[in-house]
Amino acid sequence: MPAPRQVCIAVIGVGGVGRCFLTQLQDLSARLSQSRLNPIYLSLILVSRSSKLLHSPSYKPINLATWEDDLNASTVSVLPPSEIASYLENAPARVVLVDNTSNQDVANAYPLFLKKGISVVTPNKKAFSDSFQLWKDIFDAALNGQGSGGYVFHESSVGAGLPVISTLKELVETGDEVRKIEGVFSGTMSFLFNSFMPVGGGGGSFSAEVKKAKELGYTEPDPRDDLNGLDVARKLTILARLAGLEVESPTSFPVQSLIPKELESCSSGDEFLARLGEFDDDMEKLKKEAADEGKVVRFVGSIDVAKNDVKVGLEKFDVSHPIAALKGSDNIISFYTKRYGDNPLIIQGAGAGGEVTAMGVTGDLVKVIRLLS
Missing domain, CATH: 3.30.360.10 (Dihydrodipicolinate Reductase; domain 2)
Structure with a gap:
């Protein structure tokens, strides 16, 4: 029987879509961990909103049942994407960054995340509709593009949860x-x-x-x-x-x-x-x-x-x-x-809608988890 595997998850953006996603992540995490043949453990190691951030320097998982209260209690200010990338790069397992924002600065950092082997799933349209050069840079870095870094999927950037x-x-x-x-x-x-x-x-x-x-x-x-x-x-x-x-x-x-x-x-x-x-x-x-x-x-x-x-x-x-x-x-x-x-x-x-958009994001996360196995 294969050894249990861990995948680390980082979430930026906990508004309407982000909140729905984290609820779906809790359900997904429970299902994957209960697999008899190939259990996978999802560890939430970072949650960020526009004003503050929650993470553990030792990569101790955040409780999916209490993330909101824990984030509200956090006194850590938001980190720039480059510092988040450095933190995630040193995680004890493969990392998937889930960007539920429409933030251009985060989108501009996708090539950096991908080159560091961090996979990205997102509904952020700006990453894929901004300059053609950014589009090229993202897929030149991604393993499902021309590069050798992390994977990138963005189903929910068009049509929410529709395929x-x-x-x-x-x-x-x-x-x-x-x-x-x-x-x-x-x-x-x-x-x-x-x-x-x-x-x-x-x-x-x-x-x-x-x-x-x-x-x-x-x-x-x-x-x-x-x-x-x-x-x-x-x-x-x-x-x-x-x-x-x-x-x-x-x-x-x-x-x-x-x-x-x-x-x-x-x-x-x-x-x-x-x-x-x-x-x-x-x-x-x-x-x-x-x-x-x-x-x-x-x-x-x-x-x-x-x-x-x-x-x-x-x-x-x-x-x-x-x-x-x-x-x-x-x-x-x-x-x-x-x-x-x-x-x-x-x-x-x-x-449109938080639940169906988050479903598309969760579906992309499942694709990445399968590829990482």
């Missing part, structure tokens, strides 16, 4: 020709336009639907962070790169912002929402044009691989189109490939 990235990688790696990728990539924008222009008619004014989406927790605290299209552009950048296009950044292709130019300089999200109704006529006109054509308006992203064409913005769809029929905050991603012909491979489901 979008793994499906695209499999299509590419098995030799299929990906011709086009199209879909609704934002749970926020999905909910907003499904409410603004439901199939069959109706829906409130655009400003009223934005306010409702914010009240229900579907938008960022400042809705402009959703309406500027950059979140979708980051996801498109990641998928385009995986499909073989050297997209420089999320601002290097057309991205339609739904923020009226007159409101771009608003001092706060509240001021923006208070004035958004002044511009409802423009969206009502668009809604009427689509309705007159028997169509609906949706906020989508598309990648034409052959033409090297990536874009994000509003488009009209026949009411019979799968994109038109979405419900709630679901995402839908269609892969048009040589093998699938005119009928795309479609992935659809919840594309």
Whole structure:
């Protein structure tokens, strides 16, 4: 019987996704340790939030049942990524860093972590959609790239827990020709336009639907962070790169912002929402044009691989189109490939939320643990 194995876990970011992940980690840890044939012991050796950090200089495991109280009681300030990397490098077993933040500084340090043999799993879009050079540096260092360091997986950076990235990688790696990728990539924008222009008619004014989406927790605290299209552009950048296009950044292709130019300089999200109704006529006109054509308006992203064409913005769809029929905050991603012909491979489901995003992160952690064995 093989000897029990240990894998050390470090977690940066304990907000909505991070908290859900740590709950899932507790369940995963219990299951893996109870395996009769090949027990694996997961040791949580570092937990960090934006203001403080919890770790043991002797690498004594943190109790998964009391991590939050222990972190609250910690008096250690946050360490820069380089110091965290040095600490993890000397751990008594292989280490997986779980970054549940959207922090650019942490993302910039991924090549450093990977070169030190520290694996990384993360939903952080910024790491994979920032400059093309950072993308190259990450995969040049990773063992599942061109390098010899740790492994890197980021399923939850697109589509939360949906298997979008793994499906695209499999299509590419098995030799299929990906011709086009199209879909609704934002749970926020999905909910907003499904409410603004439901199939069959109706829906409130655009400003009223934005306010409702914010009240229900579907938008960022400042809705402009959703309406500027950059979140979708980051996801498109990641998928385009995986499909073989050297997209420089999320601002290097057309991205339609739904923020009226007159409101771009608003001092706060509240001021923006208070004035958004002044511009409802423009969206009502668009809604009427689509309705007159028997169509609906949706906020989508598309990648034409052959033409090297990536874009994000509003488009009209026949009411019979799968994109038109979405419900709630679901995402839908269609892969048009040589093998699938005119009928795309479609992935659809919840594309946002702490539990499903954390599930994608936990799934990536399981992949790394298997590879480390």
